Amino acid sequence: MKIFSTEHTFKHPWDRVSIANWMKYPNGHAPHVVHVDYLSRHVSPTGVLHTERLLTCRQNVPAFLSRLFGGEDSSLFYERSEVDPSGRTLTLRSRNLTFCNLIVVEETCVYGAEGEGTVMRQEARIKSVTGWTHLRNAMEEFCVSRFCANAQKGRVALEHAIEKIYEGTKEQVLEKLARFDKDTTDLDSLAATVAETS
Secondary structure, three states, X not given: OEEEEEEEEEOOOHHHHHHHHOOOOOOOOOOOEEXXXXXXXXXXXXXXXXXXXXXXXXXXXXHHHHHHHOOOOEEEEEEEEEEEOOOOEEEEEEEEOOOOOOEEEEEEEEEEEEOOEEEEEEEEEEEEOOOOHHHHHHHXXXXXXXXXXXXXXXXXXXXXXXXXXXXXXXXXXXXXXXXXOOOOOOHHHXXXXXXXXX
């Protein structure tokens, strides 16, 4: 088994990062995720949002795997997530459904509020279940290198989604301020207008 782990700090508040997570895909900065299906969603009595999704990813499968097991160019991942607003954490857990009889990939990604920013801690456990040592090592190495590349793409995609939220918020504030009568001295109304979009 091989383990990939990384940590990254986003210079954005947790609520903005957690909202952007749902706008992350599809995204030109992370073209490997081509489709997202929502399977279920509910809020527990404790206020935690639970979501199940199915992610379709397109990967370049190594030639030796294509020859041995067929030319699958897309793979499915099942994801469970919990958003805990009181604890200010977003936890994503995913597992591959495609090729799971050959290799098991389990990923956990936790976003937690830290100061004015958000820290993401990501870990993937990759274990080949085939008995052939050379094939097992080759598949695990391939998955680790893919995770390394896709983790970077995922961070860029999330930053892009956060920027879209921020730009939309700025536009809303400017639009409301433009409509706000310059001669009005009702500062409470102005403060409420800004608070609505923050």
